[in-house]
Amino acid sequence: MDFGFDKRTEELREALLDFMDGHVRPAEAVFDEQLAQLDDRWAWDSVPVLGELRAEARRRGLWNLFLPGEEGAGLTNLQYAALAEISGRSIRLAPAAMNCAAPDTGNMEVLSLVGTEEQKTQWLEPLLSAEIRSSFAMTEPAVASSDATNIETAIVRDGDDYVLNGRKWWITGAMNPNAKIFIVMGKTDPTADRHRQQSMILVERDTPGLTIHRGMTVLGYDDHDHGGHAELSFDDVRVPASNLLGGEGDGFAVAQARLGPGRIHHCMRAIGLAERAIELMCARADERIAFGKPLAEQGVIRDWIAESRVRIEQLRLLVLKTAWLMDTVGNKGAHTEIQAIKIATPATVEWILDKAIQTHGAGGLSQDFPLAQMIAGIRTLRFADGPDEVHKNALARTELRRQAAARAGR
Template structure:
């Protein structure tokens, strides 16, 4: 295996780093202040996107720093998973950068689904505007009334009636559904078929959010914030009818698509976590050097130097494991990298949580305010330990594979 970045990957990383330094960093704090002023305390229907975001997106697209996640030379940058992982780490240092480069979840995963599994008509209607950054999308899978750590528990239904599919049920933690630009959701629901096993009972369906019967009930706060202007919503689907042509890849293909979608997406999440951990470590050291207490720089008090060392060890280990998973995914596909993908989904958010916690402690009260990105990074880390499968599920996958290697079930 070889983790040496290609010349192409190094070029993208260099240009992304420069763009973030000159275009994003100077305005990011003011951007989030504007979000706070425009959205906080207002009903989600009145949330708005500051014009600075669209201006930055235009600049990024002109600079060729656009859709870098997609391994397609025409529609994206043509980077492999491992090559893009290095870019994702850079963007992870900022809470707004992924969106600036049109490389933000859940759009990236939804675009990959349409690119890989969508029909020509689906690509024309939804993939093209998503790739252009003109609209945003949502992924509806988790449900409030069942343990969603086991996705086969899903109760929402997608029933075939003639040339239509009828969707009924409630989803929540539908990220991005409060965004005024959100136009389309990919909904995963049960499609009963007694002749097939439990992993062929689910279907993914494209549902325009303005379809009759789609009702956004509320936005869910995460640690007291609604993550404006995107939000995480609870959505009710009441006999929602869409054409059969909105089904992705065919009835009963939901889990097959999910496996294809989640592998690269987990690499992206984990490398962004590593970037956020690096930024947190930078902030921790700068704070520790610049602040004095009891006649000494904070960095020289207690075990703070050891904490810096512990952070460096943890970040580098997480990065190497994630790059290995990315390399293996490129070589063998998602099924060939199941252990490694499950492992990084546990490791990377936990490392970020640990490092950002140390950085918050070094900052004192400022660490839990919005004066630094640390509280946002902490929310990201803690939420990711649940999103896309909780730690326990991924550990269970790893254990099962290890047992099977040794002849046990």
């Protein structure tokens, strides 16, 4: 069994580590300062230092690494997983600097997968060059959106147009005025099979009838440093029929195709974030004195540090195995492992962040360290791309079937 990375991955890792140490980490404080000076606090991607980082990332070949094929960097899931982890160590800045930040990544994948040539020219190309941003509008306040078949937003054909009516919330990035295009999921045929009722369609930001009502907060954070999360409504929003992504009834399948790679991206970045938390925890433990000796010499702190290392190493192996399976047997063949990492990653990283916060004392709860914002973001992952309970239920069902089949075959 070979646990090493291939030559190209090692070369990209080396380039990315150098980029992180020499450019991204030193720019974090500058980014915050410049963001605070903006007239529109939601327009985070207009911060000058981000433009400088993007130019440097492109110069180094660290651009659109998430996207396979000719439109992106052509990396496998396993190759990109190693890079996504590194970017997660500066999760607010590094993915955006390399044009590898959600929700644009998933939207670009959808456009690449099912977009027409006209749609790719109009929307995918400017997204690939980071000229614009985008949002993915699926979750709704009136229904349990963990079951995507519940989605109620209506997409009704009317001649050469579709007309949309409905309400969405938690639409990431939508507060940013540069989010020029929305991929909207709704129902085109409520009478069809429950997995063939949904469709996806492109809606431009300035389309009449589309109203952005407010930004949502996550445990008190408005996340303006990556465009916030908006509640918005569609009231007789009319768009050309040519804006449909794929065919009518393809929305659920496209959503699942979008979420598979997104889950692996989130998980690898979260591992990088956990590594940053361990780094901060160890530094704090070394420098802080309590009851006559450094925290690093206190048994309970050492237990936390050791347990954090064990847990993150276990998680990394599971995530890399999942990436390898996605490359070798496809997303469907790796479905169980994808569910497993979606369950395990937020819980594991949340535990590590909790111990890092505790090691920092009251400072860990404050704005003086990034840990409080980190744990708010990781807690969100227990809902994003499907809540823990949905994945556990499906994983258990699969395991029960597998075990029953094994007993029957004896």
